[in-house]
Amino acid sequence: MTTTQQFWLAGRRASGETEFEVRHPHDGSLVAEVSVPTDAQVEEAVAAAAAAVPVFAATPAHVRATALDHVAKRLAERTEEIARLITAENGKPIKWARGEVGRAVSVFRWAAEEARRTNGETMRLDTDPGGVGRFAVVRRFPRGAVLGIAPFNFPLNLVAHKVAPAIAVGAPIILKPAPATPLSALVLGEILAETDLPAGSWSVLPVENAKMPALVQDKRLPVISFTGSDKVGYQIMDSVPRKHVTLELGGNAAAVVLADWSSEADLDWAASRIALFANYQGGQSCISVQRVIADASVYDRLVEKVVAKVQEQVTGDPSDEATDVGPLVDENAARRVESWVEDAVAKGARLLAGGKRDGAAYAPTVLAELPADAILAKAEVFGPVLSLHKVASTEEAFAAVNDSDFGLQAGVFTHDVQTAFRAHRELEVGGVVIGDAPSYRADQMPYGGVKDSGVGREGVRYAMEDFTFEKVLVLTGLDL
Known part of the structure; x- marks a missing residue:
């Protein structure tokens, strides 16, 4: 009892x-x-x-x-x-x-x-x-x-x-x-x-x-x-x-991968961090990676690595030590995520991984070519779903980050210190993480957002x- x-x-x-x-x-x-x-x-x-x-x-x-x-x-x-x-x-x-x-x-x-x-x-x-x-x-x-x-x-x-x-x-x-x-x-x-x-x-x-x-x-x-x-x-x-x-x-946090982050080791690191922090906590984190914005020069290689790393995420019983991704908080939450992914695919997005629901669990999911009118393009998914976007320059990448009603945190993968300070100045967010996903939070640092965040x-x-x-x-x- x-x-x-x-x-x-x-x-x-x-x-x-x-x-x-x-x-x-x-x-x-x-x-x-x-x-x-x-x-x-x-x-x-x-x-x-x-x-x-x-x-x-x-x-x-x-x-x-x-x-x-x-x-x-x-x-x-x-x-x-x-x-x-x-x-x-x-x-x-x-x-x-x-x-x-x-x-x-x-x-x-x-x-x-x-x-x-x-x-x-x-x-x-x-x-x-x-x-x-x-x-x-x-x-x-x-x-x-x-x-x-x-x-x-x-x-x-x-x-x-x-x-x-x-x-x-x-x-x-x-x-x-x-x-x-x-x-x-x-x-x-x-x-x-x-x-x-x-x-x-x-x-x-x-x-x-x-x-x-x-x-x-x-x-x-x-x-x-x-x-x-x-x-x-x-x-x-x-x-x-x-x-x-x-x-x-909330947020719909972006991870930006710029042209200078181009070695195999660089892209392996970015892909592993993106895959991990798009899916940790079942994606139920305000700074979970939802959008990946990559320079065209590294995009194709990054996509392949991200999909592979996402597919390596172990799903299942959350009490199992091996499990990386457990269920969402309830089945209604999983059904909502499912409907948003279906909406994106119906409007032209390409499903590269995942896209399946089992009760309250939703498989780690990757989308490409997400249309601007999809719900996922603007709203916070709060689930294990990320979308991949190709850009031609740093200017276009930063504009894409800012094209959001939210502004909590962003991650920028770059080795250039000038670009790091530029990101700090130009990105409309409460925090910028350089060389890692946007999902980092130290509990003593100021944490919060701008705009609707x-x-x-x-x-x-x-x-x-x-x-x-x-x-x-x-x-x-x-x-x-």
């Missing part, structure tokens, strides 16, 4: 009156039943978070840093257990699930370090006659309690990117995990409950999506950090214009800035 998983209300376990099921994407087996908070319990959690704002903001840095260190340590100790839980609820291969736990450990470690070294700044004001004897201290303070809304594709690490910075700055947080993947967030609650953080400083509430608008509108939660689809993200932002909203949304930045220090505001203290009558 499956035990119903409780949620975390203001730092303590609680149960609601109803439950929902979490099922394994690979075989549909029941993983857990999860208790759903009642409206009264949600109200209790929000009220507790609002009451905790001044208390948590006033906690010494060492209290917050010690709690964050504890979380990092316990996540590391429980890596295998949590990785298998991620695989069960999300369907990602166990090798990638272990990597996700490792990244979450890093996020909490960085947050502990930032909590200790966030000191603000000082400035003398006697640079003008009116400021003689005056000195300013500028510090950052929490804007208030945070509503963190997390997605299904990284059910632990993207939760960490909301919880850890909030704790580091002393901002209470109400975390809403994705309904499909709440279990790793609930385990994180177990670990947080082992710390001495103030009551009300955190809650993990697996509320139904239908209840999200009420939380979004609640004035006691002045900060919203959302990761998910651009449609939902901008609906949230438009609905609360006076709140501080950060959005980490969102506003604000994640990365521990940058999220801490988003969760806080500057307040100046001016001292007067000093002999400087």
